[in-house]
Amino acid sequence: MSHFDLTLELNGKKVTRKIPLRSRLLDALRYDFGLTGTKEGCGEGECGACTVLLSGRPVNSCLVLARQAEGCKVETVESTSTETLRRLNATGTSQCGACTPGIVMTARWLCDNPQTLDLMSLREFMSGNLCRCTGYDGVLSGIECLLDQEEGES
Amino acid sequence: MSLDRVDGLDKLSGKSAFVDDLTVPGCLFGGTIRSPVARGRIRKIHFSTAVDWSDFVIVDHRDIPGSNEVALIESDQPALASTNVRHLHEPVLLLAHSKLHRLREGLRSIRVEIEAAPPLFDVEAQPTKEMLQHGSDNVFKRIDIRKGDPASVFAKASRVIEGTYRTGSQEHVYLETQGMIAHQEGETLVVRGSMQCPYYILDALTIAFDRPKERFRVIQCPLGGGFGGKEEYPSVVAIHAALLAEKAGRPVKIIYDRQEDMAVTTKRHPSRVRHRTAVDDDGIILAMEIDILFDGGAYVTLSPVVLSRGTLHATGPYRCDHVHVHGEAKLTNSPPYGAFRGFGAPQTLFAIERHMDVIARDLGLDPGELRRRNLLCQGDTLATGQKVQDGVDLTALLARGEELAGVSLATQEYAAFNRSHPYLRRGVGRATFYHGAGFTGSGETHLASEVWVEGLADGRVRLLTAQTDMGQGTMTILAQIAGETLSVDPRSIEVVTPDTSLVPNSGPTVASRTAMVVGKLIEDGCRELQRILDSGSGPPSGKDFQNALELHHRENPGDLLRVSRSYQTPPGQNWDEVSYQGDAYACYSWAAHLAHVEVDLRTFQVRVTDYVALQEVGRVLNEVLARGQIQGGVAQGLGWTLLEEVILENGAMKNHQMMNYIIPGSGDLSPIRVFFEEIPSPSGPGGAKGIGELPLDGPAPAIINAVCHALSASIREIPLTPEVLMEFLGGKE
Ligand code: FES
Ligand code: FES
Numbered sequence: 001m002s003h004f005d006l007t008l009e010l011n012g013k014k015v016t017r018k019i020p021l022r023s024r025l026l027d028a029l030r031y032d033f034g035l036t037g038t039k040e041g042c043g044e045g046e047c048g049a050c051t052v053l054l055s056g057r058p059v060n061s062c063l064v065l066a067r068q069a070e071g072c073k074v075e076t077v078e079s080t081s082t083e084t085l086r087r088l089n090a091t092g093t094s095q096c097g098a099c100t101p102g103i104v105m106t107a108r109w110l111c112d113n114p115q116t117l118d119l120m121s122l123r124e125f126m127s128g129n130l131c132r133c134t135g136y137d138g139v140l141s142g143i144e145c146l147l148d149q150e151e152g153e154s
Numbered sequence: 155m156s157l158d159r160v161d162g163l164d165k166l167s168g169k170s171a172f173v174d175d176l177t178v179p180g181c182l183f184g185g186t187i188r189s190p191v192a193r194g195r196i197r198k199i200h201f202s203t204a205v206d207w208s209d210f211v212i213v214d215h216r217d218i219p220g221s222n223e224v225a226l227i228e229s230d231q232p233a234l235a236s237t238n239v240r241h242l243h244e245p246v247l248l249l250a251h252s253k254l255h256r257l258r259e260g261l262r263s264i265r266v267e268i269e270a271a272p273p274l275f276d277v278e279a280q281p282t283k284e285m286l287q288h289g290s291d292n293v294f295k296r297i298d299i300r301k302g303d304p305a306s307v308f309a310k311a312s313r314v315i316e317g318t319y320r321t322g323s324q325e326h327v328y329l330e331t332q333g334m335i336a337h338q339e340g341e342t343l344v345v346r347g348s349m350q351c352p353y354y355i356l357d358a359l360t361i362a363f364d365r366p367k368e369r370f371r372v373i374q375c376p377l378g379g380g381f382g383g384k385e386e387y388p389s390v391v392a393i394h395a396a397l398l399a400e401k402a403g404r405p406v407k408i409i410y411d412r413q414e415d416m417a418v419t420t421k422r423h424p425s426r427v428r429h430r431t432a433v434d435d436d437g438i439i440l441a442m443e444i445d446i447l448f449d450g451g452a453y454v455t456l457s458p459v460v461l462s463r464g465t466l467h468a469t470g471p472y473r474c475d476h477v478h479v480h481g482e483a484k485l486t487n488s489p490p491y492g493a494f495r496g497f498g499a500p501q502t503l504f505a506i507e508r509h510m511d512v513i514a515r516d517l518g519l520d521p522g523e524l525r526r527r528n529l530l531c532q533g534d535t536l537a538t539g540q541k542v543q544d545g546v547d548l549t550a551l552l553a554r555g556e557e558l559a560g561v562s563l564a565t566q567e568y569a570a571f572n573r574s575h576p577y578l579r580r581g582v583g584r585a586t587f588y589h590g591a592g593f594t595g596s597g598e599t600h601l602a603s604e605v606w607v608e609g610l611a612d613g614r615v616r617l618l619t620a621q622t623d624m625g626q627g628t629m630t631i632l633a634q635i636a637g638e639t640l641s642v643d644p645r646s647i648e649v650v651t652p653d654t655s656l657v658p659n660s661g662p663t664v665a666s667r668t669a670m671v672v673g674k675l676i677e678d679g680c681r682e683l684q685r686i687l688d689s690g691s692g693p694p695s696g697k698d699f700q701n702a703l704e705l706h707h708r709e710n711p712g713d714l715l716r717v718s719r720s721y722q723t724p725p726g727q728n729w730d731e732v733s734y735q736g737d738a739y740a741c742y743s744w745a746a747h748l749a750h751v752e753v754d755l756r757t758f759q760v761r762v763t764d765y766v767a768l769q770e771v772g773r774v775l776n777e778v779l780a781r782g783q784i785q786g787g788v789a790q791g792l793g794w795t796l797l798e799e800v801i802l803e804n805g806a807m808k809n810h811q812m813m814n815y816i817i818p819g820s821g822d823l824s825p826i827r828v829f830f831e832e833i834p835s836p837s838g839p840g841g842a843k844g845i846g847e848l849p850l851d852g853p854a855p856a857i858i859n860a861v862c863h864a865l866s867a868s869i870r871e872i873p874l875t876p877e878v879l880m881e882f883l884g885g886k887e
Contacts, residue, residue, distance in 0.1 A: 022255075030175075035168075036171060039330070042812040044812065046812035047812055076168075077168040089162035094625075095165075095626065095782055096165070096377060098328070098330040098378030100165050123821055129820075133329075133379055134786050136823060138782050
């Protein structure tokens with residue numbers, strides 16, 4: 001058995017593909033489901049570029065076997081609202097864009113779980129997503145904008 | 155104004171397709187077999203009999219149709235080693251296969267047998283005869299800059315202060331690794347991928363294949379970061395992919411994984427800089443003697459020009475009538491060191507800026523005061539004789555920086571704090587420096603960059619340049635410059651993605667030259683377009699411009715309204731390449747950076763608690779992008795200073811993975827506070843100057859000066875990792 005059928009609830013849609021048994025979730029998303037928004041920065045769980053939401057939790061998709069995601073809800077950067085993107089763009093959250101999809105997904109999770117910031121600062125919270133371009137200030141103010149907006153709405 | 159990044163939404167949504175995101179039907183995966191030793195003679199290549207090689211594409215040096223070289227300044231670097239290897243991981247053989255896992259199996263099943271020769275790893279050692287591998291002395295480039303008569307000043311000087319400073323290498327860690335796809339399109343070899351300089355690749359291909367330029371097309375994909383790491387190295391990957399694609403008769407994609415990328419690609423040149431300085435009792439600098447040594451690695455590549463920039467920044471922004479700067483870049487059997495943001499200047503600026511604090515300490519002077527007594531004023535000359543005339547007041551710049559960073563209060567508070575705290579020590583440090591914008595010397599004249607500005611029938615404008623956007627915002631800035639010149643919405647300006655079959659050669663995207671040099675050509679081109687469309691009532695702008703453009707096309711159907719603009723050396727700018735005298739750069743950007751640190755004597759960790767980056771970069775074109783450049787550069791510089799240690803084994807990076815090569819995360823940094831002084835410069839569009847590399851120059855000296863202040867110590871080497879600091883403080887077991 002070198003392949004198996006992987007079914008995901010991917011960005012709100014149920015999809016199935018035959019994929020190699022050895023695939024990481026990252027490979028399945030990029031090469032089998034054709035969603036190349038999720039990037040590979042290191043392939044060893046260090047950089048966070050490959051972050052997606054698996055059953056609502058942020059994971060490094062380079063460290064998850066595709067099989068572990070069987071039947072699960074997976075959300076990737078492609079499902080981000082334009083309004084969120086626009087707010088992040090205004091502060092300089094992205095320069096080259098290679099770390100960015102992972103940062104966007106981590107930020108989205110934080111917006112859904114803002115109480116996390118009672119336990120740690122935004123700076124500490126974001127330290128699992130490495131960026132070589134921005135020095136993080138543009139990233140952090142982008143996320144602060146998102147959080148402010150969420151607060152305004154709730 | 156701050157136009158939001160024009161490509162920002164595509165980057166944020168993941169829509170921007172990097173080279174590895176492209177699917178090419180029928181594409182093979184390519185990989186590289188490399189030398190297992192640092193130096194030697196290739197004896198034999200063993201293919202494991204356990205593998206069926208029939209469906210692999212295999213390329214070696216005999217498949218190279220033209221000259222076996224990666225053409226750059228010299229031609230010493232082979233595209234694929236034929237007889238000798240000069241560094242670990244040197245490419246020897248290429249493989250391609252339609253299945254990635256089969257390719258990996260193939261790569262594991264080939265052994266290169268080499269008769270090893272003794273490698274040279276210590277650039278400071280005098281090479282013995284058997285170590286000679288380049289010319290008569292392994293020196294790639296030697297540069298001397300002379301001013302006045304330093305020897306006679308030193309002979310009379312009552313006070314001479316010496317210091318030797320060293321900096322380690324640094325890996326770029328652009329988040330997107332190197333990659334290239336090549337395929338045949340009729341008679342043309344098409345190469346697309348991650349690159350800063352499409353025309354460098356085009357030149358390298360024409361030489362390796364011995365074919366005219368027209369037979370190649372080089373296309374830039376969106377870049378996931380460059381920082382200089384995608385200046386010269388992509389030519390290697392491009393030649394390899396093209397060789398495989400031609401032999402296979404099918405498209406071939408080569409993507410380095412992170413470990414391969416970190417192990418084999420270029421890095422920042424390690425340096426050793428010696429200072430001898432004659433000063434009087436008031437701390438006035440009388441004469442400087444500076445001796446620079448850069449480790450160039452195994453081939454010449456860009457080392458001569460990196461050294462050039464290093465020597466030209468070595469004196470720092472100080473007035474001195476008697477100077478001798480001597481620089482050498484020499485061979486070792488390490489993978490070639492290459493372009494990295496700052497390009498030799500961060501190394502020599504670390505040395506001079508640390509040395510200034512050493513001098514201050516020796517004289518019992520405040521380091522800020524010592525600088526104030528020596529900073530260049532308008533009309534003073536640099537070591538090359540170039541007159542400073544940017545209008546910047548460096549003394550005021552430093553004073554403002556010190557005020558923004560609260561230096562005087564902090565100095566008092568830290569003295570009391572350090573006396574009483576059991577294990578924390580606080581300090582503040584500064585660095586004043588400059589960075590020459592654009593190519594060195596007559597480089598821009600030789601490049602003769604060309605841009606095209608086209609007025610389209612629908613009233614829009616299209617810009618064609620070879621400038622790549624690696625995250626720094628080229629597309630946005632060029633659109634903004636054109637938009638502002640014509641008073642039209644910059645979002646209506648089309649910036650064409652570099653493709654050598656479409657765009658003119660406006661030079662490489664390096665040396666902080668894009669906004670300033672190419673931007674200026676775009677500004678001129680737009681003005682020319684306005685002149686052409688002027689119907690007598692003055693050059694049209696805004697809506698009038700668009701109307702005039704549409705009218706022109708209605709009256710001249712099918713006309714290609716294209717304006718070409720080429721770089722002209724500004725009148726009065728002279729440079730002598732032999733004597734190193736004259737105007738080394740069209741203009742300079744200036745800065746004062748200040749760092750506050752806290753050192754934990756239990757863990758030997760240094761934390762930068764506040765960082766003020768104040769700079770004069772001419773007019774700031776786009777506040778958000780400019781701030782992002784400074785903050786990103788400071789973060790990268792902080793990494794080089796405190797965290798990033800390239801550990802060499804057999805001359806190459808041993809810790810070639812992100813797990814054990816530590817780049818700064820958000821938690822390692824405090825907010826980086828950015829401030830600008832704006833003195834419009836005649837060199838760039840709307841008064842702008844270069845900005846991209848400047849921020850890399852400040853962090854190392856500012857932070858280490860702060861650590862030395864905190865500890866009353868004199869540290870002269872980076873990176874200052876906790877382990878190094880522990881040893882330095884005598885905490886050896
Ligand atoms: S690619 Fe998954 S953490 Fe870096
Ligand atoms: S934007 Fe380039 S790595 Fe973060």
